[in-house]
Amino acid sequence: MTLTLAPGDRPYLPRGVRMRADHLRGDQVLLAPEKAVALDPIGAAILSRVNGQASFAEIVDDLAATYSAPRAQIEGDVQTFLQGLRARVFLMVRP
Amino acid sequence: MTAPPPIAMLAELTHRCPLSCPYCSNPVEMVGRQSELATDVWADAFRQAAELGVLQLHLSGGEPASRPDLPELTRAAHEAGLYTNLITSGIGLTPNRLDALEAAGLDHIQLSLQGTRADLADRIGGYKGGFARKMAVAQEIKARGIPLTLNAVMHRHNLDDLDRTIEMAVELGARRLEVACVQFHGWATRNRAALLPTREQTEATKRKVAEAEARLRGTLAFDFVPPDYYSDFPKSCMGGWGSAGLNIAPDGKVLPCHAAETIPHLRFDRITERSLRDIWYDSDAFNAYRGTDFLPETCRSCERVSVDFGGCRCQALAIAGDAAATDPVCRKSPDHHRVTALLEDAMRAAEGAEFTYRVAPR
Numbered sequence A: 001m002t003l004t005l006a007p008g009d010r011p012y013l014p015r016g017v018r019m020r021a022d023h024l025r026g027d028q029v030l031l032a033p034e035k036a037v038a039l040d041p042i043g044a045a046i047l048s049r050v051n052g053q054a055s056f057a058e059i060v061d062d063l064a065a066t067y068s069a070p071r072a073q074i075e076g077d078v079q080t081f082l083q084g085l086r087a088r089v090f091l092m093v094r095p
Numbered sequence B: 001m002t003a004p005p006p007i008a009m010l011a012e013l014t015h016r017c018p019l020s021c022p023y024c025s026n027p028v029e030m031v032g033r034q035s036e037l038a039t040d041v042w043a044d045a046f047r048q049a050a051e052l053g054v055l056q057l058h059l060s061g062g063e064p065a066s067r068p069d070l071p072e073l074t075r076a077a078h079e080a081g082l083y084t085n086l087i088t089s090g091i092g093l094t095p096n097r098l099d100a101l102e103a104a105g106l107d108h109i110q111l112s113l114q115g116t117r118a119d120l121a122d123r124i125g126g127y128k129g130g131f132a133r134k135m136a137v138a139q140e141i142k143a144r145g146i147p148l149t150l151n152a153v154m155h156r157h158n159l160d161d162l163d164r165t166i167e168m169a170v171e172l173g174a175r176r177l178e179v180a181c182v183q184f185h186g187w188a189t190r191n192r193a194a195l196l197p198t199r200e201q202t203e204a205t206k207r208k209v210a211e212a213e214a215r216l217r218g219t220l221a222f223d224f225v226p227p228d229y230y231s232d233f234p235k236s237c238m239g240g241w242g243s244a245g246l247n248i249a250p251d252g253k254v255l256p257c258h259a260a261e262t263i264p265h266l267r268f269d270r271i272t273e274r275s276l277r278d279i280w281y282d283s284d285a286f287n288a289y290r291g292t293d294f295l296p297e298t299c300r301s302c303e304r305v306s307v308d309f310g311g312c313r314c315q316a317l318a319i320a321g322d323a324a325a326t327d328p329v330c331r332k333s334p335d336h337h338r339v340t341a342l343l344e345d346a347m348r349a350a351e352g353a354e355f356t357y358r359v360a361p362r
C-alpha cells in the first residue's frame, strides 16, 4: 500500500493515538502505542487539523491561509509528516 | 549531572504467571504474592510518575492479569494522565475483565506470542491449552478494536515460523509486530543452549523482516530486536541508565532496568520509603551509571558512545565481571572473546538441549 495521501483522503488518529500537552517539557506530544513523539509547533498545528472530517487538501489550504505560506511548500511538509506517522500506523485515512 | 525526566515506567505488578517461559525476563529470585504492593500504593506511584514527567506506563509482570485489582490500577493510571499499555500473555483476560479494562481507560495491549502452533507454543510456555486460550483472547481484542501489538519472542525453535507469525499478526488486526529475539537476562541465561538461534537463522530473519516491512507498509509496523550476541555493537540499554525509563518491581523496589538487581553492590530504594522524584534524581543506584563518565576509555573515545552509552550494565557485569565495563557484546570490548566462547558453547550443547523453565513464585 502506498503511504501517499491523496487530496481527498481524510486522515484521522486511530484509537490508541492522541495528542496532549506535555506540561513538564512544554509543547505537545503525540501518544501512541509504546511511543511518545514530541511535536514541534508545526507538527501540532498539522495534527490539530486532523479529525477524520477535513481532507488532506483542506488541511493544506487551511495551513497555507493561516501561516500565509506558499501552498506547494506546505503540501510537501504535511505530506512528509503524515506519511511518517502512517508508516508507524499512528495515522489512518478514510477515502 | 542533571538527569532528564523519565518518559516511560514499567510497573511489574506481580511475578506470578500461569506460564513458565524459559526466557522470562523476571529475576531468578522472584517476589511472592505476600510481598506485592497494595492497590493504593501503586495508584500513588502512578500519580508520582505522571508528575515526574512519565507519559507511558507499561502494566506488566509476570502476568498482570493475575492481580484481581488490574482494572482499578488501570483506572488510577489513566486518571493520572498516563498512557496505559498492558503487557500480557492474555491468560486471565476474560470478556468481563476486558469490559472492565476498557471502561477503566486502557489504551493498548501488547500480547505475547510463544509460537504459531499449539504444540510448540504450549511447550515453550509450559502451559497446556495456553495457545487456544490466547487465540480466543486475541479474537476478543480484535472484535473490540483495542489497539494491539503482537510480541513474538523468537529463538532457535520458532524463528523458522516467522512467515506464519507475520500472517497471524495481520489476521489478528495487530498494528505492530515486535520480532524480539530472546535476550540473555533472567531465566534465559540458563537456557542459552536451548534458545540461541543460529547465525543463519538470524540473517534469514533480518531479510524476512525487511521484505515484510516493505510489503505491509501502512498496515503493520515492525520492530526488530536482533540477538545481540551476533551484533557488532551493543544495544542502547533503556536509552541510557537513569535517562528515559524506570521500573518498579512487585515489592516496590525502584530499578533503573528490570535486570538491575543482578548488580549486587547496588542498593535499591522502595517506593514505600522514598518519593519517586528523590529516587530518580538523587538515589545512588540511579546515579551509579548515569552519563558516560564512568565508562572505560574504549567507550569514552568512541563515536558511538552517544548512541549506545557503552551498552548494558547488567550484561557487562554478567559476562565481563564489571558493571562499569564496555558491554562485552561490542567488538571493541577487551572481553568480547567471552561472548564468542558463550556462543560456541551454546552451539555445541544445542542438540537436544532441554528447557529450564522458570519456577513460579507463590
Ligand code: SF4
Pocket (backbone or CB within 6 Å): B017, B018, B019, B020, B021, B023, B024, B025, B026, B061, B062, B063, B089, B112, B358
Ligand atoms: S515471559 Fe512467559 S513466564 Fe514470564 S511473565 Fe511472560 S508469559 Fe509469564
Ligand code: SF4
Pocket (backbone or CB within 6 Å): B233, B234, B298, B299, B300, B302, B303, B304, B305, B306, B308, B309, B310, B311, B326, B327, B330, B331, B332, B333
Ligand atoms: S566501544 Fe563502547 S561506545 Fe563504542 S560501540 Fe562499543 S560499547 Fe558502544
